[in-house]
Amino acid sequence: MKNLEMLNIKNIIIKLILIILFYFISSFMLEQGIIPPHIESNMFFIGINIILAVSLNLINGFTGQFSLGHAGFMALGAYASAAVTSIYGKDFVFGILAAAVITAIAGLIIGIPTLRLKGDYLAIATLGFAEIIKVLLENYEKFGGAAGMSDIPFYTTWPWLYFSVIITIVLISNFIKSYQGRACIAIREDEIAAEAMGVNTTYYKVLAFVIGATFAGIAGALYANRIYYIKPGDFSFMKSIDILVMVVFGGIGSVSGAVVGTLILAVISTALQDAMEYRMLIYAFILAIIMIYRPQGILGKNGFKSIKRRVRKLFKKEEKANASIKG
Amino acid sequence: MPVLKVKDLTKSFGGIVAVSNISMEVEKGQIAGVIGPNGAGKTTLFNLLTGIYKPTSGEVEYNLDRKVTTRQLKPYKTAAYGISRTFQNIRLFKEMTVLENVLIGYHNNFNYSVFSSFFRLPGFLKGERKAREEALELLKVMGLYNKKDELAKNLPYGEQRKLEIARALATKPQVLLLDEPAAGMNPQETNELTQLIRKLRKDFNLTIILIEHDMSLVMDICEKIFVFDYGKLIAKGTPLEVQNNPEVIKAYLGEEEEHATA
Numbered sequence: 384m385k386n387l388e389m390l391n392i393k394n395i396i397i398k399l400i401l402i403i404l405f406y407f408i409s410s411f412m413l414e415q416g417i418i419p420p421h422i423e424s425n426m427f428f429i430g431i432n433i434i435l436a437v438s439l440n441l442i443n444g445f446t447g448q449f450s451l452g453h454a455g456f457m458a459l460g461a462y463a464s465a466a467v468t469s470i471y472g473k474d475f476v477f478g479i480l481a482a483a484v485i486t487a488i489a490g491l492i493i494g495i496p497t498l499r500l501k502g503d504y505l506a507i508a509t510l511g512f513a514e515i516i517k518v519l520l521e522n523y524e525k526f527g528g529a530a531g532m533s534d535i536p537f538y539t540t541w542p543w544l545y546f547s548v549i550i551t552i553v554l555i556s557n558f559i560k561s562y563q564g565r566a567c568i569a570i571r572e573d574e575i576a577a578e579a580m581g582v583n584t585t586y587y588k589v590l591a592f593v594i595g596a597t598f599a600g601i602a603g604a605l606y607a608n609r610i611y612y613i614k615p616g617d618f619s620f621m622k623s624i625d626i627l628v629m630v631v632f633g634g635i636g637s638v639s640g641a642v643v644g645t646l647i648l649a650v651i652s653t654a655l656q657d658a659m660e661y662r663m664l665i666y667a668f669i670l671a672i673i674m675i676y677r678p679q680g681i682l683g684k685n686g687f688k689s690i691k692r693r694v695r696k697l698f699k700k701e702e703k704a705n706a707s708i709k710g
Numbered sequence: 711m712p713v714l715k716v717k718d719l720t721k722s723f724g725g726i727v728a729v730s731n732i733s734m735e736v737e738k739g740q741i742a743g744v745i746g747p748n749g750a751g752k753t754t755l756f757n758l759l760t761g762i763y764k765p766t767s768g769e770v771e772y773n774l775d776r777k778v779t780t781r782q783l784k785p786y787k788t789a790a791y792g793i794s795r796t797f798q799n800i801r802l803f804k805e806m807t808v809l810e811n812v813l814i815g816y817h818n819n820f821n822y823s824v825f826s827s828f829f830r831l832p833g834f835l836k837g838e839r840k841a842r843e844e845a846l847e848l849l850k851v852m853g854l855y856n857k858k859d860e861l862a863k864n865l866p867y868g869e870q871r872k873l874e875i876a877r878a879l880a881t882k883p884q885v886l887l888l889d890e891p892a893a894g895m896n897p898q899e900t901n902e903l904t905q906l907i908r909k910l911r912k913d914f915n916l917t918i919i920l921i922e923h924d925m926s927l928v929m930d931i932c933e934k935i936f937v938f939d940y941g942k943l944i945a946k947g948t949p950l951e952v953q954n955n956p957e958v959i960k961a962y963l964g965e966e967e968e969h970a971t972a
Binding site for chain 1: 762787794795797804813815816820822826829830877881
C-alpha cells in the first residue's frame with residue numbers, strides 16, 4: 384500500500400545521488416572558474432534567499448499566519464554569527480549555532496504575544512518587531528551602531544551554503560509531512576475545526592514561527608560570513624517584502640514553489656541589471672502580470688505535483704488521440 | 711449517571727439571550743435529538759457544550775473517563791476528553807486529502823517528537839504507519855476508502871458530511887455531537903445516514919447528540935428529544951411525548967388564533 388510506505392528507499396537514493404552529483408559539478412565549475420564571479424556571487428544570494436523563502440513559507444504559506452518580520456530574524460542571526468566569529472573569534476559552527484539559538488528564542492518571545500492576532504494585525508505587529516530589532520541594532524554601539532560591523536571572517540564557502548540549503552529544504556519538507564506539520568496546515572484551513580480535533584492552535588502557530596525564525600537566523604549567519612560587512616539597514620522592511628514576494632510568486636504553501644519562485648525572481652532581476660533605472664519598473668510589471676494570470680503562484684499549492692499531474696494528463700490525451708486515430 | 715448534565719445554562723450576546731436557563735441530561739449510549747425552529751439556539755448550545763463559547767451562567771458537566779466541568783472545557787481539549795463534533799456549515803480542511811483530514815482527527819494519538827519529524831526517525835515511521843492503518847480502516851467503515859487521496863473540497867456534498875463524521879470518529883470520542891448531519895441530503899441518503907448513525911453508536915460505543923431538521927430521521931432514531939424555541943427548552947421526552955406536546959405544536963405550526971373562534 385502506497386499510503387503506508389512513508390520511507391521510499393529507492394526515491395531517497397535517487398535524490399541523494401542527484402544532490403551529490405549536482406554538488407560536485409557545481410563545485411568543480413566554481414573551482415575551475417567556469418562560472419563568472421558575478422554569477423557566483425548571485426548563486427550565494429540565491430541560496431540564502433531560498434532558505435529565507437522556504438522558512439517564511441512555513442509560517443505564511445503552511446500555517447497561514449501572515450508574518451512580515453523575517454528580515455528582523457535574519458538580522459539577529461547575521462549579527463549573532465558576526466559577533467561570535469569576529470569579536471570572539473570562534474569557528475563558523477558556533478556562529479551558526481548562536482544565530483539559530485538566538486533567533487529561536489527571539490521567535491518564541493515575539494511569537495507568543497503576536498500570534499494571538501490575525502491577518503493584517505499580525506502582519507503589522509511582526510513588521511513592528513522587525514523594525515524594533517533593526518533600531519536596537521542601530522543603537523548598539525558594540526556592534527557598530529548604524530554604521531554596522533565590518534571585518535567579518537569569510538566562512539560561507541560553497542559546501543556550507545549548498546548543504547545548508549539542502550538541509551533546510553529536507554527538514555522543512557519532512558516537518559510538513561508529520562502530524563505537527565499537518566496540524567499547522569489544518570490551522571490554515573480552518574482554525575475552529577482544527578481546535579475541535581484537538582490541535583492546540585497557539586502551540587502550533589508558535590512552533591511554526593520559531594522554526595521559521597531559526598532558519599531565517601541561519602540564513603542571516605550565512606549572509607554575514609559571506610559579505611564581510613553588515614549594517615542594520617540591510618535588514619529593513621523591504622527585505623521582508625522581498626522574501627514575501629518570492630514565496631507568493633512561487634506558490635504560497637509549497638516548498639518547491641518557494642524554491643522555484645526564488646530562482647525565477649533572481650534570474651529576472653539579474654537579466655534586468657542592464658536596464659538601469661527602469662529595472663524596478665519592469666520587475667514590478669512582471670510581478671503584476673503573473674499575479675493577475677496566476678494568483679496561486681507559479682507552482683501553486685501543490686508544488687511540483689501539480690505539474691506532474693498536468694504532464695500526465697497531457698500524455699493521456701495524446702494516447703487517447705492516438706488510439707482514436709488507430710481505431 | 712448521565713454522561714452529559716447541563717444545569718441552568720445561559721448564554722447571552724450583549725442584550726440577546728441565545729440560550730436561556732437550559733437544564734438537560736443525556737444518558738450513556740443514548741441518541742438524543744435537539745430540534746427547534748431556526749435561531750432557537752441549538753448551535754449555540756453545541757458551541758457551549760464544546761467550549762467554543764463560555765456560558766454566561768450555568769454549568770456543563772460530562773461524566774466520561776473523568777469528570778469534565780465547564781471550566782475545563784477548552785475547544786482544543788474537548789477531543790482529548792472524548793467529546794467530538796461536526797459542524798452545521800461543513801468545516802473540512804478543504805485543501806487536504808480525505809486521508810489527511812482523518813489523520814488530523816488522530817492528532818492526539820501521535821506522540822513522536824518534532825525531532826523525529828525533522829529526521830524521519832523510527833518513531834515517526836512507526837507512528838505514521840499505525841495512524842494511517844487505522845485511518846484507512848475508518849474510511850472503509852465510512853465508505854470513503856476509494857476517495858482517500860481526493861482533496862476534501864472535491865467530494866460531493868453528502869460525502870463531505872460523511873468525512874466530517876469520519877474525522878470526528880478518529881478522535882476516538884465517547885460523546886459525538888452532530889450538527890445537522892442530514893442537511894442537504896436526499897431522502898435515500900438520509901435513510902443511509904440513519905442506518906450509519908445506529909451502526910456507529912453500536913460499533914464505537916457512542917453517546918450521540920444531534921441537531922436535525924429532518925423530522926423523519928429524528929423521530930426514527932432518537933430516544934430522547936429536546937425541543938428549543940427562542941433559546942428556551944420548551945419540551946423534552948420520547949419522540950411520542952414530544953409530538954403530542956401542545957407547546958411543540960405551537961412552536962412549529964404557530965398558535966391557533968383564538969379571536970377567530972371567539
